[in-house]
Amino acid sequence: MIKSFFLVLVITFANVGICQAADNEAFQVEVVTDGLSFPWSLQELPEQRAGWLVTERGGRLIHVADDGSVNAIPLQLPELFVAGQSGLFDVSLAPNFVQTREFYVSYSCGSISANTTCLARAKLSLNPPYTTSEVQQIFVAQPLRKGAAHYGGRMAWLPDDTLLLTLGDGFDYREQAQNLANHLGKVVRLQRDGSAASDGPFPTKADGFIFSYGHRNSQGIVYDAQRKTIWQHEHGPKGGDEINQLQAGKNYGWPIASYGVDYTGAMVTPYQELPGVAPPLHQWTPSLAPSDMALYAGQLFADWQGDLLVTHLAGKRLQRLRLVDGLWQVMSEHAFVNNSRLRAVAVARDGAIWLATDAENGQLLRLTPKGS
Amino acid sequence: MLRTLIAFVIAVVAGAIVGSVIQTQFNLAALIELSVPISLDTRISTIIHDLLNFSPILAAILAIVLLVALPIAALCSRKLGGPERWWFISAGFFGLLCCFAVVNYLAPMPTLIAATRSWAGLGAMALSGAFAGWIFDRLWHPLPRELVEPLA
Numbered sequence: 001m002i003k004s005f006f007l008v009l010v011i012t013f014a015n016v017g018i019c020q021a022a023d024n025e026a027f028q029v030e031v032v033t034d035g036l037s038f039p040w041s042l043q044e045l046p047e048q049r050a051g052w053l054v055t056e057r058g059g060r061l062i063h064v065a066d067d068g069s070v071n072a073i074p075l076q077l078p079e080l081f082v083a084g085q086s087g088l089f090d091v092s093l094a095p096n097f098v099q100t101r102e103f104y105v106s107y108s109c110g111s112i113s114a115n116t117t118c119l120a121r122a123k124l125s126l127n128p129p130y131t132t133s134e135v136q137q138i139f140v141a142q143p144l145r146k147g148a149a150h151y152g153g154r155m156a157w158l159p160d161d162t163l164l165l166t167l168g169d170g171f172d173y174r175e176q177a178q179n180l181a182n183h184l185g186k187v188v189r190l191q192r193d194g195s196a197a198s199d200g201p202f203p204t205k206a207d208g209f210i211f212s213y214g215h216r217n218s219q220g221i222v223y224d225a226q227r228k229t230i231w232q233h234e235h236g237p238k239g240g241d242e243i244n245q246l247q248a249g250k251n252y253g254w255p256i257a258s259y260g261v262d263y264t265g266a267m268v269t270p271y272q273e274l275p276g277v278a279p280p281l282h283q284w285t286p287s288l289a290p291s292d293m294a295l296y297a298g299q300l301f302a303d304w305q306g307d308l309l310v311t312h313l314a315g316k317r318l319q320r321l322r323l324v325d326g327l328w329q330v331m332s333e334h335a336f337v338n339n340s341r342l343r344a345v346a347v348a349r350d351g352a353i354w355l356a357t358d359a360e361n362g363q364l365l366r367l368t369p370k371g372s
Numbered sequence: 373m374l375r376t377l378i379a380f381v382i383a384v385v386a387g388a389i390v391g392s393v394i395q396t397q398f399n400l401a402a403l404i405e406l407s408v409p410i411s412l413d414t415r416i417s418t419i420i421h422d423l424l425n426f427s428p429i430l431a432a433i434l435a436i437v438l439l440v441a442l443p444i445a446a447l448c449s450r451k452l453g454g455p456e457r458w459w460f461i462s463a464g465f466f467g468l469l470c471c472f473a474v475v476n477y478l479a480p481m482p483t484l485i486a487a488t489r490s491w492a493g494l495g496a497m498a499l500s501g502a503f504a505g506w507i508f509d510r511l512w513h514p515l516p517r518e519l520v521e522p523l524a
Contacts, residue, residue, distance in 0.1 A: 084480070147482035172482045172489050178406050256408045264485055265425030266395060269403055270414050 027367040029336060032354075033068045036362035041090040041154075041292070042346040042354050046098055052346075053124075054356065054364065055105065057087035063130050064364060073130045077120055078137040079109035084148030086115060092155040092163070094121075094192065101126065102192075106153040106165060109137070114144040116183075117151045117167050119194060138194025141183040142206065145170040150217040152187075154292070156230065158223055162197045163190045164211060164246075166218035166232065174255040174268070177214050180205040185254060187212045187221070187232065187246060201249030214252040214277065220293030221246070226306055227323075233290045233310060236260035237268060241287045242280035243308070243321070243328050253277040259285050282328035288315025291358070292344045296320075298351025300369055307331065311342035313358055318342060336365055379511035384438060387464065387504025388431035389423065394496050395430075395487035396422045402486075430485075433471055434504055441467030441501075442508060457509050464505025468498045 038057040045051055051065040053073070059082055061075045080088065086108035094102035101123045109118035119139035125131045150168030157163055169177045169185035177185025180202055188209040189197040196208035218234035230246040240260025244252050257274045261267055273279050284290070292311045296304040308321045308328060316339045321328040336342070336355065343358035353367040396419050400410050410418075445463035449456040472494065475484050487493040510518065 149480070149482055174486075175402050175406060256403060256406055261425065262486060263481065264429050266392075266399060266422050266486065267418050267425075268399065268486070269408070270410070270418050270421075271408070274408070 026332065026334065026370065027353075028370050028372060030366040030368070031337075032364040032366050033064055033070055034361055034363040035070070036062070036356070036364065037360060038087075038343070038358060039356035039362040039364065040088060040343055042344045042356055042364070043091045043093060043103075044346060044348055044354075046093070050128075052354070052364075053091050053093075053103070055088045055091050056362075057089070058082055059088045059107075061088070061091065061105070061132070063128060065128065068364075071129050073124070073132060075105070075122065075132045076135060077105065077107050077109070077118075078135070079118070081108045081110050081112075081115045081148075083112055086148040086151060089117075089151065089153030090155050092157065095157055095161050097124075104155060104163065106155060108148070108151050108153075109140065110144055112148060113146050115146075115148070116144050117141045117153055117165070119165060119190070121192075121194070139165070139188075139190055139209075141167050141188070143182055143184075145173055145184070147172060150235075152215070152218045154219050154221045156221040156223050158189070158230075159225070161192060163192065164188070164221055164223075164230065165190065166215065166221055166234075168217040169215070169254065171217075174216070177216065177254045178251070178256060180210060180213060182206055183209060185213060185215045186210045187215060187218065189248075211248055212246050212250050212252060214254045214256070216254040216258075219291050220310065222293055222295045222308070224295055224306070226297075231293065231295070231308060233293055235289055236283070236285070236287055238263050238265070239285035239287055241284035241290050243282040243290075243310075244278060244280055247278070250278045251276060252280075259283045260287065281323075281326065282321060282330075284315075288317070288319075289313035290315075291342060294345045294347050294353075296347055296353075298347055298349075300351030300372060301353075309345050309347070309353060311345045311355060313341045313343065316341050318345065318353075318355060337363060376512060379508050380435075380438065380442070382511060383464075383504040383508035384431050384435045386507045387434045387438075387500045388427040390503050391430045391434070391497055391500030392422050392427035393419055394500060395426065395485060395493075398487035398490075398493045398496070430500070433475070434468065434501065437467040437471045437501060438464065438504060438508065442505070445505070456513060457506065457515075460505035460509040461502045462505070464501035464503065464508075465498045466501075467505075468501030469494070472497070 040055045043053040049066040061073045063071045089106040122132045122135040149171040152166035152168040154166045189211040200208045202210045220233040232246045233243045237260040240258045257271045257277045291313045294309045296307045310319045317333045319333045341358035344356035346354045355365040357363045441463035445459040449459040
């Protein structure tokens with residue numbers, strides 16, 4: 001509670017000067033459901049009108065049916081650790097979910113003195129009310145660390161059915177993001193059984209899992225099938241949130257190159273860019289705290305194909321960015337529900353945009369064009 | 373009273389400056405360990421940046437610490453005896469140590485000031501509190517020899 005109060009203070013002072021988010025005149029906003037406790041991720045089920053899987057940071061996996069009704073899905077995660085920023089994070093369906101019913105969840109595991117980001121695989125029953133089975137922890141990021149901050153935890157599937165998982169630097173271990181001997185501050189690439197992809201860029205380092213390094217705390221990653229590339233964003237400290245184009249083996253700079261400074265005002269590094277460090281394709285200073293990302297493809301917002309939708313926590317807005325001359329530019333931004341912190345964004349098959357607000361009484365919002 | 377106030381302000385400012393310079397060295401040392409080149413010019417510009425941007429926060433922390441710790445040191449000196457100077461130096465050192473622990477407990481991040489993540493950094497930063505305590509007592513109750521005018 002006290003920590004939360006300080007967090008509000010820090011965020012408030014860290015964002016003095018940020019302009020307020022613009023209106024949401026572009027959307028018809030439907031509150032699908034509320035009463036969710038800090039929802040973290042959204043995953044639409046593939047069957048028609050089957051609804052969504054939603055995670056709550058406290059550890060609950062829930063099913064939000066097509067009519068907005070909410071049902072908890074029993075899920076016993078091995079060693080789940082909930083405190084501070086830790087808990088249940090992302091949920092993602094296996095590429096062949098329809099056949100196998102397999103899904104993946106990222107979460108923090110361990111204890112306050114020794115914890116890390118973990119990945120589990122499970123199976124979802126065929127029909128609601130859903131149940132889970134064969135829950136298996138298949139990856140544990142190394143090493144275990146103290147504290148409850150910076151876990152990453154977002155996932156994206158690549159066309160070869162390997163899975164990218166973002167991992168945070170653990171806050172106090174920022175220099176380790178440059179150390180290829182561990183998983184702190186990395187994006188790792190796994191096969192569906194949790195083993196390392198066989199053609200990783202560092203086969204002899206950290207058991208071959210590392211895909212890219214030099215990340216601080218990445219909570220947004222998407223594969224762009226149209227452009228055949230990977231977009232990722234990450235939190236900077238005070239300033240210096242970034243969007244990157246992820247490529248195997250590349251160094252994304254944290255903490256040796258950053259557009260941000262420490263929360264105390266101290267310089268983390270004197271360099272914004274360095275040779276051998278991939279520069280961001282967009283950076284936010286002051287920080288907005290990007291929390292999730294989706295690539296728009298759908299019929300409802302016909303002009304937005306290929307644009308990135310980014311939710312922000314401290315920034316309390318949804319931004320739409322477009323790739324212009326190789327850099328991402330903010331095209332529009334939108335605030336919702338009394339300027340709520342936004343935790344997750346997804347694009348539904350029908351082209352509607354779904355958002356989750358970051359609150360004790362979190363809401364799911366469905367956005368469609370006004371007048372649709 | 374005015375003398376006490378002036379001594380306090382100078383002690384806080386001096387401690388914050390020294391502490392800021394110390395923390396910059398720890399942060400740069402961590403980068404050098406990662407093979408990041410840090411020239412003298414870069415080091416100086418980083419020190420200046422941190423003096424302008426970090427030291428006000430440290431000064432605020434130091435002011436709170438000394439407001440509590442110095443009266444306790446004065447009381448201990450009076451009741452328990454021993455050299456007053458060392459009571460004030462200890463008050464600044466241990467006061468800042470305690471304050472870092474409390475701030476890290478309350479703040480959302482595990483460690484607010486990165487330089488205090490290691491024991492060496494924590495001790496070095498606490499020395500800036502000791503320095504502030506020394507400055508305060510040096511100005512508040514200077515020793516007779518410290519009042520002697522230097523020979524021309």
